[in-house]
Amino acid sequence: MRFLIVEDDKDLNRQIKQALEDSRYVVDAAFDGEEGHFLGSTESYDAIVLDLGLPLIDGISVLESWRRENIKIPVLILTARDRWNDKVTGFDAGADDYLSKPFHMGELLARLRALIRRAAGHASSEISCGPILLDTKTSRIYVNDVQIKMTSLEFRLLSYMLHQQGRVISRTELVEHLYDQDFDRDSNTIEVFVGRIRKKLGVNILQTIRGLGYQLIEEGA
Ligand code: CA
Numbered sequence: 001m002r003f004l005i006v007e008d009d010k011d012l013n014r015q016i017k018q019a020l021e022d023s024r025y026v027v028d029a030a031f032d033g034e035e036g037h038f039l040g041s042t043e044s045y046d047a048i049v050l051d052l053g054l055p056l057i058d059g060i061s062v063l064e065s066w067r068r069e070n071i072k073i074p075v076l077i078l079t080a081r082d083r084w085n086d087k088v089t090g091f092d093a094g095a096d097d098y099l100s101k102p103f104h105m106g107e108l109l110a111r112l113r114a115l116i117r118r119a120a121g122h123a124s125s126e127i128s129c130g131p132i133l134l135d136t137k138t139s140r141i142y143v144n145d146v147q148i149k150m151t152s153l154e155f156r157l158l159s160y161m162l163h164q165q166g167r168v169i170s171r172t173e174l175v176e177h178l179y180d181q182d183f184d185r186d187s188n189t190i191e192v193f194v195g196r197i198r199k200k201l202g203v204n205i206l207q208t209i210r211g212l213g214y215q216l217i218e219e220g221a
């Protein structure tokens with residue numbers, strides 16, 4: 001799972017980035033509306049945190065142009081306290097959720113988890129496929145109720161596939177959702193990680209679809 005934060009307050013931007021990284025997400029940061037708009041239009045994110053008061057282009061205009069460009073990524077806007085009309089304008093511009101400053105980081109994380117879950121069609125905070133269960137609250141993976149230890153990258157890959165289960169996911173799509181923009185991406189390494197995940201899971205559930213990518217398929221399904 002990969003997030004974009006567009007927030008000109010450097011301290012707040014850094015705090016949000018750190019909290020998301022601690023939850024094993026990968027994060028890109030932008031500090032003005034122009035850079036934020038560009039990244040949101042050109043990169044693949046699972047959700048975006050967008051401040052409304054931004055230099056160069058304001059947040060509402062950024063959001064409106066994303067939606068005009070048919071970019072459907074879930075967006076949570078950050079509004080100033082007591083500016084109720086900002087919330088209305090934000091929702092009308094295409095926002096999916098909001099938080100008023102100041103906020104608790106735990107609430108931001110919970111709202112983002114709910115956004116990416118709902119965008120992928122899951123109502124519950126636990127997402128399962130056969131014997132595999134992802135607890136999105138704790139970022140833990142279980143196989144038949146036994147917790148499986150994973151590196152951050154393995155976790156991101158499996159978590160993304162669990163959210164998107166049923167679909168065939170290409171290596172390119174995986175790379176786009178697993179690494180930040182500065183990472184030297186090589187889609188060949190994905191196969192290595194998939195191999196390691198299969199070994200750790202010990203169940204035959206992560207299938208290679210030749211020439212297309214990967215798919216989570218329940219055994220016997
Ligand atoms: Ca601001």
